[in-house]
Amino acid sequence: MFYELPTPATSAAQSLVSCIKERRSVRNYSEAAISLAALSQVLWAIQGKTGEGSERATPSAGGLYPLHIHVLVRRVSELKHGVYEYEWNTHSLKLLDDKSPEGNLTGVGIGEQPWLEESAVVIALGANFDGPVKYFESQLPRGERGVRYVFMESGAAAQNAHLQATALGLGFVLVAGFDDAKAKNAFQFAPGFEPTALFCIGQRDD
Numbered sequence: 001m002f003y004e005l006p007t008p009a010t011s012a013a014q015s016l017v018s019c020i021k022e023r024r025s026v027r028n029y030s031e032a033a034i035s036l037a038a039l040s041q042v043l044w045a046i047q048g049k050t051g052e053g054s055e056r057a058t059p060s061a062g063g064l065y066p067l068h069i070h071v072l073v074r075r076v077s078e079l080k081h082g083v084y085e086y087e088w089n090t091h092s093l094k095l096l097d098d099k100s101p102e103g104n105l106t107g108v109g110i111g112e113q114p115w116l117e118e119s120a121v122v123i124a125l126g127a128n129f130d131g132p133v134k135y136f137e138s139q140l141p142r143g144e145r146g147v148r149y150v151f152m153e154s155g156a157a158a159q160n161a162h163l164q165a166t167a168l169g170l171g172f173v174l175v176a177g178f179d180d181a182k183a184k185n186a187f188q189f190a191p192g193f194e195p196t197a198l199f200c201i202g203q204r205d206d
């Protein structure tokens, strides 16, 4: 089942400079839901369509766009809990699993990272590295350059998402310390895909 997302805003009163200055990793969240419009805006900032063709909100080495976005929803107004996949070209969410995600991320973080279980939403980026590795295999170090580029893209997407969340007044933390196999399973990535970054998002509790 597909859920159309609200149209993202493409202008805002808050300046980019103030978002860069105010950005902090926020790990305490209230029980309140985030709005569907806010989730829509953050997903657009990560990988939304920004041109007539395949252009998206974050840069991509070789224009390959290997990143896939899965979303574990706990508390979003107007959206049932579950695991979804973001479809960048239609700006919609595809439901992968509507079972309660409670406890799904237990043990996924390396060390104690309760924010993985307390945030309203956790967004996971993932990629199949085979395409980028093959595309850049003529460049040294062979086999590694494509992998580096996927992680660089994940970092670019993380900063877009973090600044967008800051502009929306939401709490956000990038989590890269996670158990790969457990995260892959929890976010329902298909065989061949590996998670590269997790973003916890929620209403700030301060």
Ligand SMILES: Cc1cc2nc3c(=O)[nH]c(=O)nc-3n(C[C@H](O)[C@H](O)[C@H](O)COP(=O)(O)O)c2cc1C
Pocket: 023, 024, 025, 026, 027, 113, 173, 174, 175, 176, 177, 178
């Ligand atoms: C590559 C990377 C990985 C990170 N992984 C985690 C993580 O696993 N868990 C976490 O709570 N924070 C993680 N962080 C957030 C950092 O702890 C945080 O950015 C740092 O303490 C600086 O604080 P600030 O973001 O508020 O400026 C990560 C940040 C980066 C850039």
